[in-house]
Amino acid sequence: MTQAPKDIDALIDLMARLPGLGPRSARRAVLHLIKKRGQLLNPLAQALTTVGETARECLNCGNIGTSDICGICESEKRNIGQICVVEDVADLWAMERSGIFKGRYHVLGGTLSALDDIGPDELRIPKLRDRVTTEHVTEVILALGATIDGQTTAHYIADELQGVQVTTLAQGVPVGGELDYLDDGTISAALNARKAL
């Protein structure tokens, strides 16, 4: 409820559903957008429409791209023997920002969680098993959060994947920390010091 005209109220309600924005910051954001119509509101509406039309999940790895197979999976420059397993696309982006990993990814889409009733089939674990075989993978690097669910998932995957080396990022990932919060140096150090699981 803002007492604004209903189109603006509807926009505020939608904005308030974004992670990180509450009702008050949504109202501020919408007023800012209206003030910056040419520089911000119109380009944002256009960018959203474009992304809504073009963004899709890579059928191979779960990364977000603009084609059925993402740029990383398609690239001939990427080492096909290594797969880095991450929880979500934000973590993949964080890994890519560090610039040190030259293999491919596999985005689980979450972690195993008894509490939230998320089992292996809710994640992309069966697909990971397939890829290890079909892509002749020699190493699977588990870059999961140092949380209980992240580590449970890591051990589950390590048990599932027989006949391939499974490594995990070195400690250096702070306990309880999420990958997306880490600076590039920490990610690089943890990747370089990875250990067999």
Next chain:
Amino acid sequence: MTQAPKDIDALIDLMARLPGLGPRSARRAVLHLIKKRGQLLNPLAQALTTVGETARECLNCGNIGTSDICGICESEKRNIGQICVVEDVADLWAMERSGIFKGRYHVLGGTLSALDDIGPDELRIPKLRDRVTTEHVTEVILALGATIDGQTTAHYIADELQGVQVTTLAQGVPVGGELDYLDDGTISAALNARKAL
């Protein structure tokens, strides 16, 4: 820089320019939008487009509406003898949510600020002077922030508007507020304005 496809990167850059969102929360928001394409991304793109086309500033008071004169200025139910002066539209909405004010508004669009080089003509002060005369206003209520710039602006307006009663919101302890959370200035103001019980 997210390492995302360029359309998605462009969307993240625009989102990061919203007040209250930084680069990281913009990345999270965009991934959330892509996941909730039908429920959130598409409706948001549509709502932005609509607001971009319809929202306009009231020529009389500076409120945001969908016509040249806003609903409040047009309403015959609003007392035309009283004008409540606010800094921005978010403050107008906050006043309206309280539901107690039945007059009209005047949105300054900021406060006087020597630092930011904002003088009376950058605000809507000349228009306020006109309205006081043409709308036969008997009382101007200054609902400006209890900041230095807000109070400077209040005193400037009070000096400008001769022949009309100028009042200001009382300062004090917010309803439900605990003393321990209040800053010294608020406590001083509340103490100075104390009333017999």
